[in-house]
Amino acid sequence: MSDTALHLNVDNISVTYSNGHTAIQNAEFQLRGGSICALLGVNGSGKSTLFKTIMGIIRPTQGQVTLDGLSVAKALKQNLIAYVPQSEEVDWNFPVLVRDVVMMGRYGKMSFLRIPSKEDKQQVAYALARVGLTDLAQRQIGELSGGQKKRVFLARALVQQGRVMLLDEPFTGVDIKTENAIVELLRQLRDEGHLILVSTHNIASVPEFCDRVVLINKTVIANGPLETTFTAENLENTFGGALRNIRYLNHNRPTSVRLAQ
Numbered sequence: 001m002s003d004t005a006l007h008l009n010v011d012n013i014s015v016t017y018s019n020g021h022t023a024i025q026n027a028e029f030q031l032r033g034g035s036i037c038a039l040l041g042v043n044g045s046g047k048s049t050l051f052k053t054i055m056g057i058i059r060p061t062q063g064q065v066t067l068d069g070l071s072v073a074k075a076l077k078q079n080l081i082a083y084v085p086q087s088e089e090v091d092w093n094f095p096v097l098v099r100d101v102v103m104m105g106r107y108g109k110m111s112f113l114r115i116p117s118k119e120d121k122q123q124v125a126y127a128l129a130r131v132g133l134t135d136l137a138q139r140q141i142g143e144l145s146g147g148q149k150k151r152v153f154l155a156r157a158l159v160q161q162g163r164v165m166l167l168d169e170p171f172t173g174v175d176i177k178t179e180n181a182i183v184e185l186l187r188q189l190r191d192e193g194h195l196i197l198v199s200t201h202n203i204a205s206v207p208e209f210c211d212r213v214v215l216i217n218k219t220v221i222a223n224g225p226l227e228t229t230f231t232a233e234n235l236e237n238t239f240g241g242a243l244r245n246i247r248y249l250n251h252n253r254p255t256s257v258r259l260a261q
């Protein structure tokens with residue numbers, strides 16, 4: 001990893017919603033570019049809240065998030081962060097074409113008139129090809145399958161060319177072929193120096209493509225390289241009774257994990 005790799009610093013943040021509920025308390029970890037990190041935790045453990053805080057959608061009540069020393073607001077202005085939200089957070093009835101949703105990822109690079117340049121159009125075409133959606137560019141987003149919808153937002157994040165990519169449950173509702181295609185794309189982005197933070201409930205797939213893990217339950221239970229952090233003990237501390245069928249390999253590292261229904 002080069003010295004120029006980007007640094008994401010989550011510095012002792014706490015987040016309390018307006019109803020008084022504290023979703024994150026004293027969470028702290030650091031990540032660097034050129035890695036794929038899994039964000040793991042039970043339902044309601046604060047994963048989406050953490051993403052939204054890193055994206056500047058929610059302000060922490062304590063602590064701060066910085067990227068290469070920049071505040072989130074400044075990092076966003078420089079288009080450093082791209083976000084692939086959970087599907088439920090998107091209004092799929094909004095009448096807009098696939099191509100236009102992807103073009104939204106270029107808005108930060110356009111003048112206020114938002115007239116796409118040749119470069120903008122080329123980037124959109126390239127991103128659509130990279131996620132295998134070229135043939136669906138003229139479709140309304142509401143007319144896509146679950147997996148295709150995910151890929152539209154991946155393409156939008158790609159054209160933004162952010163150095164940090166946050167993916168909230170990118171594998172939910174997608175078939176195995178699409179999951180493999182997304183994983184391959186994430187690997188390529190990692191190799192290009194991007195920092196990928198991905199929340200997933202598919203714990204069994206984590207060792208296949210992640211180099212690091214952050215385990216959370218309101219606060220950070222453990223974080224670090226896969227080899228030392230993705231351990232049965234840490235997973236049990238994070239998921240408790242929800243874990244079943246852990247098969248252990250060397251070094252106490254699970255090779256196969258299934259969550260109880």
Ligand SMILES: Nc1ncnc2c1ncn2[C@@H]1O[C@H](COP(=O)(O)OP(=O)(O)OP(=O)(O)O)[C@@H](O)[C@H]1O
Pocket residue numbers: 017018019021022023041042043044045046047048049050
């Ligand atoms: N807008 C909100 N106002 C109040 N509480 C909220 C709000 N959004 C989330 N919460 C609460 O904050 C906690 C963390 O929620 P969050 O959505 O971050 O969890 P998550 O780990 O992403 O869950 P999941 O795996 O189910 O997507 C939960 O207890 C949730 O009920």
